[in-house]
Amino acid sequence: MKDRDYKEVLENTSTPVVVLISNEGDFSEENSSKKIPTESDFKTSFSVHFVNETFVKTYGDLVQVGFTTEQCVERLSKEVEWYKMACACTETGELQETTFYSTICSAWLRINMSSTKNGFIIIAIVNVSKDKEREQQLLRQNLRLAALTDELSSSREELKSKLENITFLNEQLEHMAYHDGMTNLCNRQKFKMDFEHWLEHSKAKNEKFGLILLDLDNMKLINDAQGHGEGDEIICHAAEILKRFKKDDLRVYRYGGDEFIVMMRNIISQDTILNAGDLLLEVMNEEGIDFSGGIAICPDDGDNYSDLLKYADMAMFEAKRKGKNDVCFFQSIMRERFMEKIAIQTKLNTAVNENLFQLYYQPQFDVATNKLRGFEALLRWYDEDTGWISPEQFIPIAEETRLVIPLGDWILERAIKTLKEWIEDFGFDGIMSVNVSPVQLKKQTFLYDLISLVKKYNIPTKNLEIEITEGVFIDNKNEVIDLLKQIRELGIGLSLDDFGTGYSSLSYLQMLPITTLKIDKSFIANITDAGGVEANITDSIISMVTKMGLDTIAEGVEKREQLDILKKINCKNIQGFLKGKPMPKERCEQILGGNYELADHL
Missing domain, CATH: 3.30.450.20 (PAS domain)
Structure with a gap:
């Protein structure tokens, strides 16, 4: 075509x-x-x-x-x-x-x-045709819907995965929030939550539950001597032991540091929780761990978190006070002691800030010649509301709160100043013995401060004696001995107080640069008892330390019969009410003025 x-x-x-x-x-x-x-x-x-x-x-x-x-x-x-x-x-x-x-x-x-x-x-x-156009448009819409469905399905799977991750993360965060990182035991926050829940249950069911507050003994010694790594291993070991006892009616927590809490419900009697405490103590001891525990029961001892925990803490400290490695129940007298302690602590702060203390001086005499050896400076505190407060009450509180450091500094300077005055005014050539707390002795500037005071008042160091207790050797024994040697090199005497009531032994004394040993009054009190062992023990102690070249002082001599025995066993010096009570500076100066017989009537 x-x-x-x-x-x-x-x-x-x-x-x-x-x-x-x-x-x-x-x-x-x-x-x-x-x-x-x-x-x-x-x-x-x-x-x-x-x-x-x-x-x-x-x-x-x-x-x-x-x-x-x-x-x-x-x-x-x-x-x-x-x-x-x-x-x-x-x-x-x-x-x-x-x-x-x-x-x-x-x-x-x-x-x-x-x-x-x-x-x-x-x-x-x-x-x-238009129909074809609509079909194609619907097809495109369906394709878009199918794509959107696929996208939504993919998003749903992604969202599900994210939700699972968030759930897992939340579980991890919750575990971290309520568990101790080192031991994996429940922590203090979880304990408080469980306590409130158990408290509601206890009230609703009229049931009792209780706490055992455990504090591992001697952990400071272990940390200082062997390092904190060793201390942490002991804490973890204790936690693993406690985990063996976990069940529905008994839960365990790490409260903090070396403290744990065991919470137990369905307590029928005190024996129920005491038996659990004794069993814990037995298992711990078998694996080389000692602890002191305090028990408080709800609602017998208290019906709220803070009170019950506080009372368990008081009972735990009572166990430590009695010698450690034991479990004690809370008793109301502990609360009374605690309130007294708080009252004294409040007054103590004021007394230190306002310098309301006084120094008394108790004379020491040579047994053979009856001549004055010197004086021991003793702290006294008179409160206008309470009256005289015993050092046995406020000194431990001062050490616990570290108020003993400024208080000890004041005592040391006041005693050295008095010594200087007595040397100048009375030609005093005896000893001024000053007690130094273990807390004060561990102050980094103690030696520097001591040397500064000696220079300030220009005293002969042979007339000054630092009196310590065996408690200074609990921590860092080698460091303390080095410090004591430096003090001794200054010509200052060193007296060990309360010998026989703590940790020391006669062989241990060979390591210490002390010049005087004070025999505790607990030995002297019964030294005259027929058939008693105190006289023989005291005789042995004096014989041994005399051969070591140490001076001896018997404390708490109140009877002539005690003095007679001390003469027989060649005790060098005595101190006690028989020859003189602690007295203010003014009355001591009467003795220094020549009236030695006055001491027999003080």
Whole structure:
């Protein structure tokens, strides 16, 4: 069919038609050996040869004769793969068809593409129905919904994973919040929560529950001597032992440091919780751990957290006071002691700040000659509301609160100042003995302060004696001995007080640079008893230390019979009410003035 014949046929059809013609020849069977054009070739080697009237009526001048293929693509749709369709037409001679949505025409179009033997490519463009357009739009919506569903499903899985991670993290945080990091026991916060829960249960069921507050003994000694690592191992070992006892009615907690709490319910009698405490003590002791424990029972001893814990703490300190490694029940007298302690502590702060203390001096006499050896400076405290407060009451509190340091500094300076005055005014050549607390002795500047006072008042060091107790050797024994040696090198005497009531032994004395040994009054009190061992013990002590070159002083001598025995066993000096009570400075000066007999009537 010739060109004119095509035009006549296509002009009368009701279908919009565009005819393309190759600019470089045809792709007919006769020229089938010709190389199939590339995409770039296709865009430039075809142009519009004919557009029928129907196309013009339908689409206007979108496509005009002379347009290149590239211009047609730009005008109709970039989505149609013109090159592949044209190639398929020329290679197979088969009809090529595709449907697409043209954004340019705002319509769905279907293209039928066929080729002729003489190289024409006839393109028939047909409008697709609106239904087809809606179907395609619904399809796209469904595809978008499917994609959104997949996305939501993926997000749901991701959210689930995140929630699981958050739940795990929350569990870890909760465990950390309520458990001790070192022992993995429940901690103080968890104990308080459980306590409140058990308290509600106790009130509702009218049942009793109790606490055992455990404090491991001698941990400071262990930490100082062996290091904190060893101390931590003991704490962890104790925790593992306590875990063996955990059950529904018995829970264990690390309260802090070397303290643990055992909380037990369904207590029928005191024996119930006491037996548990004794069993704990027995198992701990078997594995080399000592502890002091205090028991308080709800509601017998208290019905709130702070009171019950405080009372268990009081009972625990009572166990320590009695010698440690024991378990004690709380008793009301402990509360009374505690209140007295608080009252004294409050007054003590005021007394230290306002300097309300006094120094008394108790004379010491040579047993053989009855001559004055010297004086021991003793602290006294008179309170306007309470009256005289015993040193046995306030000194331990002062040591516990470290008020003993400023108090001890005041005592030391006042005693040295008095010694200086007595040397100048009375030609005194005796001893001024001053008690120094273990807490004060461990002060880093103690030696420096002592030397400064000696220089300030310019006293002979041979007239000064520092009196210590065996308690100074509990911690850092070697450091303390080094310090004492430095004090002794200054020419200052060293007296060991209360010998026989603490840790010392006669062989232990060989290590200490002391000059005087004071025999505790507990030995002297019963020294005259028939068949008693005190006289023999005292005799042995005096004999041994005399051979070591030490001076001896017997404390608490109140009877002539005691003095007679001390003479027989060659005790060097005595101190006690028999020869003189502690007295103020003014009365001591009467003795220094020459009236030695006055001491017998004081």
